[in-house]
Amino acid sequence: MERDPCVYILASGRHGTLYIGVTSDLMQRLYQHRAGMTGGFTARYKVHRLVRYEMFGDMEGAILREKQLKRWHRQWKINLIESENPHWADLAVGLGFDPLAAGGRRNGS
Template identity: 50%
Template sequence: MREGYVYIMANRKNGTLYIGVTNDLARRVEEHRSGQIEGFTKKHGCTRLVWYAHFDDLHEARLVELQMKKWKRAWKVRAIEELNKDWDDLWWQLSR
């Protein structure tokens, strides 16, 4: 069984949000931050990791990601602010 992460990237506080899933959060966030990934996050400048959750099972993480993508924006903002009130970039937690 592979572990997984659901994460939210933003371009600024209360800005554009992107929800993703990965089995290697540090690598994936670095790809977003450096612009290696074409698409939504690069187009909208979503380089700030503002929320993430770890799962022991990547399949479970994928299911949670799909659910969260259906959430109203207010629910996503609430999840972020419960963990990260100031929308700080949590990248430093991964780059130890």
């Protein structure tokens, strides 16, 4: 099975609640988050908008980056997001996902 290690940042909205995660399959993980299948923090706080992701050559590198980002101050995370995504656009739409409905969940759920 081909793996594509990735660190991703989800947000509830612009300057909203942030979630940092790591996965070997970004598309599957996004689907799970957007469908509310993951439960927990992201479901409770409606954190479904993909605002940044970084691809890695191996899972070890991705996990190290995730741990680094989780230690960062909130403002550093915001600066990182805004360095490439100043309007906090939902990057998942560019990956083929439907736009999120106003409540933060994808349309039709």
